[in-house]
Amino acid sequence: MRMKLTFNSESPVALPIHYNHIIQGMIYSNLTQEFAEFMHEDGFPWGKRRFKLFTFSRLEGKFRMVEGGRIEFEPPFSFIVSSPLERFLRELAGGLLKNDDLSLAGRRVVLENVTVHAAVEDHDLGDRIKINMLSPVVAYKTLVEGGKKRTLYLTPLQEEFGELLKNNLLKKYAVLTGQEPGERKFEIKPAFPLSEKHCKIIKYKDVIIKGWMGVYTLRGDPALLKIAYDAGLGSKNSQGFGCFEILEGLKRRSGAI
Numbered sequence: 001m002r003m004k005l006t007f008n009s010e011s012p013v014a015l016p017i018h019y020n021h022i023i024q025g026m027i028y029s030n031l032t033q034e035f036a037e038f039m040h041e042d043g044f045p046w047g048k049r050r051f052k053l054f055t056f057s058r059l060e061g062k063f064r065m066v067e068g069g070r071i072e073f074e075p076p077f078s079f080i081v082s083s084p085l086e087r088f089l090r091e092l093a094g095g096l097l098k099n100d101d102l103s104l105a106g107r108r109v110v111l112e113n114v115t116v117h118a119a120v121e122d123h124d125l126g127d128r129i130k131i132n133m134l135s136p137v138v139a140y141k142t143l144v145e146g147g148k149k150r151t152l153y154l155t156p157l158q159e160e161f162g163e164l165l166k167n168n169l170l171k172k173y174a175v176l177t178g179q180e181p182g183e184r185k186f187e188i189k190p191a192f193p194l195s196e197k198h199c200k201i202i203k204y205k206d207v208i209i210k211g212w213m214g215v216y217t218l219r220g221d222p223a224l225l226k227i228a229y230d231a232g233l234g235s236k237n238s239q240g241f242g243c244f245e246i247l248e249g250l251k252r253r254s255g256a257i
Contacts, residue, residue, distance in 0.1 A: 001089055001230065002082035005096065006113040007075065013107045014072040015059075018203040020240035022105055023056060023079060030095030035087065039238075044175045051175055054083035055232030055243040057134035076112055080134055082243055084176060084230040089116075120229055120250065125222040129249030130191055136200045136211025137234040138241045139164040153210035155199070162188045165234050169224045172231050186220030188233075204239050211241050 015022060028036045043050035061077030083089055096102065096111045103109060139154045139161045154161040166186040173181040191214075198214040211234075218225055218233075232242035 001084075001086065001119045002080055002117045003089055003093060004078055004080050004113075004115040004117070005111060006078040006115070007102075007104075007109045008112040009075045009107060009109045011107075012072045012074050013077070013104055013109065014066055014070045015105050017065075017069055017071050019059070019071070019105070020202060020204050023059070023240060024238065026102075026104065027054075027056065027081065027092060030099055031088070031091045032095070035091055039088070046171045046175050049171060051172060051231070052238035053085055053172070053175070053231045054081065054088055055135070055237035056081045056240050057243040058240070075109075080243055080245075082230055082232070084227065120226060120246070122222045122226050124251050125225050126249055126251065127185075127222060127225075128217065128219045129225055130215065130217050130247045131233075131244040132215050132247055133213045133233075134243040134245055135240050136202065136209075136213055136242075137165070137216075137244075138209060138211040138236050139168075139234050140210075156188065156190050156194060156212055156214070156216065162186070165228075166220075166224075168235060169227055169233075172227050173224060176227065176231075181224075184221040184224055186218070186224050189217050189219075191215040191217050202241075204236075209236060209239070209241070211236075215247065216244075 028040055031039065039052055043052045057080040059073060059077050059079050062074040063071050066072045081089065081092065093114050097114070102111060140151050141164065143150045143152055154164065165188055169186060170181040170184065194212070194214055198212050200211050200213055202209045202211065218228065229244070229246065231237060233244060234242040
């Protein structure tokens with residue numbers, strides 16, 4: 001499931017251009033302490049990986065670039081939070097609604113509206129959907145050269161990009177269902193030609209991350225497509241990557257409830 005959170009403020013809110021960690025911090029700080037610590041420190045292990053099983057979009061609203069390398073949002077503005085974990089969304093909505101001292105980068109904000117979107121189930125999906133990224137999709141691998149580790153980010157034009165996304169989804173499937181995923185199909189292809197404008201380089205704290213916006217066609221097992229929609233596509237979802245909307249392929253409209 002997912003929610004759209006809409007905020008208002010008395011004046012424009014200026015954020016660093018690389019603001020993912022600020023949104024993530026707002027999310028964790030409005031969960032109960034016990035659950036926030038579990039999600040942040042532990043998550044859901046699979047082998048050496050730990051999945052947080054949530055994602056969020058970039059901020060949506062009118063904005064302009066201002067001095068000091070900052071981006072200023074005119075109220076109201078919003079973002080999408082998505083997760084297959086009902087408790088996560090319930091606690092987040094409750095925490096935000098009860099919090100009378102919400103702020104972003106030191107600017108007081110007010111939660112104006114929470115729109116809960118109807119859940120998308122396996123049977124709502126065929127084996128093909130067209131999607132629009134709401135935050136960049138990331139695929140990477142770690143190389144060891146001369147005894148040092150190096151992160152290599154891939155592009156959607158590389159075949160291995162889709163393979164990494166598929167393997168990531170298979171692990172999420174195992175975590176969520178407790179079952180081996182077996183043989184399940186998945187592939188991703190750009191729906192339109194990609195250019196450098198689709199490539200986004202984001203600084204998350206002190207780490208540089210390269211991801212891709214754009215419109216894509218996903219084909220594969222409906223169970224994997226649902227997990228991608230709920231938990232995020234690709235890596236680093238809980239840092240604000242891999243959130244998307246479905247443009248085509250739903251057997252019913254996924255509206256608000």
